[in-house]
Amino acid sequence: MIRLGRIDHVCLRVRDLDEAAARWCLQFGLEERARGAGRALLACNDEPCSLELVEGIEPPGFDHVAFELHRTCSLADAREHLASAGVPADEHDGALWPSDPDGRGIELLPYRAPERDTDRWPQHARPSTSVSVGGPRRLGHVNCLTGALGENLAFYRNVLGMRVSDWLGDGAVWLRIDSEHHVMALVDKGEAHFHHLAFDVVDIGKMRDLLDHVARHGRWVSWGPARHGIAGNIATYVRITEEPCHVELYCDMERLEDDHEPRVYPDDRYSSNTWGPLPPRSYFRFDPVAIEWERESRETLGEPLPREGS
Incomplete structure (x- = not known):
C-alpha cells in the first residue's frame, strides 16, 4: 500500500524566472533556497521548499504538486502500488511522477529523515540564523477545479x-492525509483548473499584515476574509494573474480524529462562509473578463459578470 506523509511543494511555470522568484519572495515573504537549470526553489520559514518555479514551459501556471511519502512507505512500495493500480508513472530525479485523471502532474518524493534532532522540534523552537520575519509558516494544501x-x-x-x-453537497470534496482537515480539495465546476495553493499563517493578525503588504504591491483580495463552515479555517484569497491561480492565507484549520466520519454539508452560504457572502463568480474563473470584473469590483457595483467567452 501507499501512504503519504505531507505536502512538499507546488511547482508553477513562469515566463521570467528572475522576475517571478523576486516577486514571490518580496510579496509573500518567501526565501529563495536554491537556483539552477531554469528552476528556483522558494520556501516558507525554514521549510526546504514550498514553491518551485520553472522557466521556459508554456503556458505559465500550474505544473505539479509534490507529496513526500510517509516514513513507513518506501519509493519501491509506492512504485509497486501504482503498478498494481494500473497507474503509469515516470521515474526520474529520485521521484515517481503519475498524473491524476485531469492530467495534473503529481510528484511523489521519498521520505527524507530530519538531518538534526532539532529539526523535529516545533518550528518556532528550532534555532536558526537564516529565517526571516514576516512570511507564512508553511505550505498547507491545494484546491483544484474539475x-x-x-x-x-x-x-x-x-x-x-x-x-x-467532508463533502459540500455532492459537488465538492475535501481530502486529508493526517489530522489536518485537508491537504486537497476538489470542486466540480465543469472543467479542470488549478485554483489555489494555501499558506498557513499563525493567526489573523499575521494574515492582516500580509494582506496589507500584498495590497501595497497591487494585489487584491478575490474573496475574504471568510470563516469556512467546512474545515473551520479563517481564509483570505489573493488573485495571482501572472501564474493563473489564487493564494490562500489561512489559520485555525480544524483537526480531525483518526476515526472521523465524513460529513455532508448543505451547499449553502453558511457552509462556505459563516461570516458573510459567498465568493463572487469571478473567483472561479481565470479569463481576462473575470479578472477585470474582480479587480474593479464590477459585480459588487451591480454589473453582472458576462458569461465566459461572450
Whole structure:
C-alpha cells in the first residue's frame, strides 16, 4: 500500500524566472533556497521548499504538486502500488511522477529523515540564523477545479491513499492525509483548473499584515476574509494573474480524529462562509473578463459578470 506523509511543494511555470522568484519572495515573504537549470526553489520559514518555479514551459501556471511519502512507505512500495493500480508513472530525479485523471502532474518524493534532532522540534523552537520575519509558516494544501469529480476522487483516495474529510453537497470534496482537515480539495465546476495553493499563517493578525503588504504591491483580495463552515479555517484569497491561480492565507484549520466520519454539508452560504457572502463568480474563473470584473469590483457595483467567452 501507499501512504503519504505531507505536502512538499507546488511547482508553477513562469515566463521570467528572475522576475517571478523576486516577486514571490518580496510579496509573500518567501526565501529563495536554491537556483539552477531554469528552476528556483522558494520556501516558507525554514521549510526546504514550498514553491518551485520553472522557466521556459508554456503556458505559465500550474505544473505539479509534490507529496513526500510517509516514513513507513518506501519509493519501491509506492512504485509497486501504482503498478498494481494500473497507474503509469515516470521515474526520474529520485521521484515517481503519475498524473491524476485531469492530467495534473503529481510528484511523489521519498521520505527524507530530519538531518538534526532539532529539526523535529516545533518550528518556532528550532534555532536558526537564516529565517526571516514576516512570511507564512508553511505550505498547507491545494484546491483544484474539475469536471470529473468522481474519477479524481477515486484517484486521490484509492491510488494516493487520501481520506475523505467532508463533502459540500455532492459537488465538492475535501481530502486529508493526517489530522489536518485537508491537504486537497476538489470542486466540480465543469472543467479542470488549478485554483489555489494555501499558506498557513499563525493567526489573523499575521494574515492582516500580509494582506496589507500584498495590497501595497497591487494585489487584491478575490474573496475574504471568510470563516469556512467546512474545515473551520479563517481564509483570505489573493488573485495571482501572472501564474493563473489564487493564494490562500489561512489559520485555525480544524483537526480531525483518526476515526472521523465524513460529513455532508448543505451547499449553502453558511457552509462556505459563516461570516458573510459567498465568493463572487469571478473567483472561479481565470479569463481576462473575470479578472477585470474582480479587480474593479464590477459585480459588487451591480454589473453582472458576462458569461465566459461572450
